[in-house]
Amino acid sequence: MRLRIDFSYDGTDFAGWAKQPGLHTVQGTLDGALATILRMDTIQSTVAGRTDAGVHATRQTAHVDVDQSVEPGQLIRQLNSILSSEPIHIHRVTAAPPGFDARYSPMFRRYEYRVSDAVGNRDPRTRHFTLWIDDHLDMDLMNKAATSLLGLHDWTTYCKPRPGATRVRELQIFRWRRENDGTLVAEVQADAFCHNMVRNLVGMCIAVGRGKLNVSDAVALREERTRTSAFIVIPPHGLTLVEVGYPVDDEVGARAELSRTRREPV
Amino acid sequence: MRLRIDFSYDGTDFAGWAKQPGLHTVQGTLDGALATILRMDTIQSTVAGRTDAGVHATRQTAHVDVDQSVEPGQLIRQLNSILSSEPIHIHRVTAAPPGFDARYSPMFRRYEYRVSDAVGNRDPRTRHFTLWIDDHLDMDLMNKAATSLLGLHDWTTYCKPRPGATRVRELQIFRWRRENDGTLVAEVQADAFCHNMVRNLVGMCIAVGRGKLNVSDAVALREERTRTSAFIVIPPHGLTLVEVGYPVDDEVGARAELSRTRREPV
Numbered sequence: 001m002r003l004r005i006d007f008s009y010d011g012t013d014f015a016g017w018a019k020q021p022g023l024h025t026v027q028g029t030l031d032g033a034l035a036t037i038l039r040m041d042t043i044q045s046t047v048a049g050r051t052d053a054g055v056h057a058t059r060q061t062a063h064v065d066v067d068q069s070v071e072p073g074q075l076i077r078q079l080n081s082i083l084s085s086e087p088i089h090i091h092r093v094t095a096a097p098p099g100f101d102a103r104y105s106p107m108f109r110r111y112e113y114r115v116s117d118a119v120g121n122r123d124p125r126t127r128h129f130t131l132w133i134d135d136h137l138d139m140d141l142m143n144k145a146a147t148s149l150l151g152l153h154d155w156t157t158y159c160k161p162r163p164g165a166t167r168v169r170e171l172q173i174f175r176w177r178r179e180n181d182g183t184l185v186a187e188v189q190a191d192a193f194c195h196n197m198v199r200n201l202v203g204m205c206i207a208v209g210r211g212k213l214n215v216s217d218a219v220a221l222r223e224e225r226t227r228t229s230a231f232i233v234i235p236p237h238g239l240t241l242v243e244v245g246y247p248v249d250d251e252v253g254a255r256a257e258l259s260r261t262r263r264e265p266v
Numbered sequence: 267m268r269l270r271i272d273f274s275y276d277g278t279d280f281a282g283w284a285k286q287p288g289l290h291t292v293q294g295t296l297d298g299a300l301a302t303i304l305r306m307d308t309i310q311s312t313v314a315g316r317t318d319a320g321v322h323a324t325r326q327t328a329h330v331d332v333d334q335s336v337e338p339g340q341l342i343r344q345l346n347s348i349l350s351s352e353p354i355h356i357h358r359v360t361a362a363p364p365g366f367d368a369r370y371s372p373m374f375r376r377y378e379y380r381v382s383d384a385v386g387n388r389d390p391r392t393r394h395f396t397l398w399i400d401d402h403l404d405m406d407l408m409n410k411a412a413t414s415l416l417g418l419h420d421w422t423t424y425c426k427p428r429p430g431a432t433r434v435r436e437l438q439i440f441r442w443r444r445e446n447d448g449t450l451v452a453e454v455q456a457d458a459f460c461h462n463m464v465r466n467l468v469g470m471c472i473a474v475g476r477g478k479l480n481v482s483d484a485v486a487l488r489e490e491r492t493r494t495s496a497f498i499v500i501p502p503h504g505l506t507l508v509e510v511g512y513p514v515d516d517e518v519g520a521r522a523e524l525s526r527t528r529r530e531p532v
Contacts, residue, residue, distance in 0.1 A: 056391050087390040124355050
């Protein structure tokens with residue numbers, strides 16, 4: 001039986017999603033709780049967005065295969081009870097439809113990155129999920145740079161390379177807004193992201209907002225398809241996975257097949 | 267020279283505002299930073315809202331008297347530098363107008379209290395400033411109870427008593443809204459608050475929202491002017507001071523005189 005689990009976490013005290021011996025990770029904590037409740041020796045979850053250390057998720061999705069029939073309503077209560085002292089909260093547990101794969105079935109992932117560039121508007125309550133910088137940023141220029149990048153492209157410039165894998169992705173949404181309290185929020189959506197891609201895209205926009213790069217550099221650098229020192233990868237703690245979009249149930253299998261073919265090393 | 271200081275803090279790791287020997291308090295931390303920068307032996311700040319342990323502030327105001335001329339722009343940079351590892355951020359430092367008193371000049375204080383009553387909508391990033399409860403709350407009933415209380419009244423039922431001091435206050439705003447993510451937020455404004463008043467008012471509304479009290483009990487209990495066990499004082503961590511409203515500069519002195527006369531023990 002395959003279960004779909006929707007959940008959220010504060011990434012501050014985690015060494016990222018992926019299980020690592022001796023480290024406090026989201027996957028290690030979630031799989032450990034599932035193994036305890038289901039009395040299984042090992043659980044290996046698969047997740048939509050493998051977040052790095054310090055990165056948060058308000059909407060994350062994983063799947064796990066279990067060797068027994070499970071009552072989802074009871075499992076959600078047991079999980080939240082066993083995880084009550086952890087910064088993880090389980091929103092939903094459901095029986096996954098046939099062919100569902102948390103990693104390969106999504107149509108899109110959406111992230112937000114929060115930046116406070118106004119000394120007079122800082123909120124220490126949200127500091128662990130907001131980047132504080134001292135320069136005032138020009139949001140109009142940042143939006144011009146962001147919009148110029150939309151579409152299906154090779155993102156080698158904006159990625160930490162993984163040998164053999166494609167860096168072609170479709171950037172579907174990339175825009176900046178200011179919240180009422182002055183916080184700048186980037187909304188970034190793609191079918192999938194390469195490693196560090198959001199943090200590089202945001203880093204480039206911040207360089208534009210500071211006047212260190214021109215709007216036209218966003219595309220020019222991307223077309224060079226090579227690593228660059230023109231901007232820096234921005235710190236992880238401002239980043240949150242806020243949505244993973246799946247197709248309707250009878251299309252999740254076909255979508256997973258398509259993504260696997262496109263994205264995996266040949 | 268009297269300085270007005272506007273600032274914010276995350277109250278999670280503080281034992282409240284008021285200085286206490288051996289404890290990490292907001293006042294102790296702020297006054298210590300000021301004393302270090304200004305090379306003064308003692309600094310004694312006065313604050314608009316003396317928040318309890320665990321209570322936050324996004325807009326708090328204090329005044330301090332200093333024995334030297336101070337350049338506000340430089341002081342704000344020095345304070346934020348010395349406080350960079352503390353969950354305190356200084357927004358503004360200005361020379362206070364004649365007669366200004368952070369505690370007695372305000373026309374109003376406004377607080378917010380955040381409650382998550384929806385298992386499917388919890389955000390672990392904001393858990394330290396949001397109360398999580400398992401029952402679904404009826405916001406319409408809570409708003410009816412809140413509205414029924416508005417006006418100038420004796421709040422003994424809703425206060426932790428302080429001998430000799432009046433418990434008469436003007437409740438100016440009390441209403442509930444739901445944020446986009448489902449979080450319930452109470453907005454509570456008064457000329458001033460007695461000790462624990464917001465947390466008691468919110469505790470009463472939550473009892474109404476759960477169906478444990480009737481809407482009419484809000485006023486009926488207040489009119490009894492005595493401590494009650496009909497509702498509980500709600501935990502501090504959901505509470506944030508979000509605004510302190512001062513009159514225009516040439517009225518701050520008269521306003522302070524009026525408040526002192528009204529509020530102090532005879």
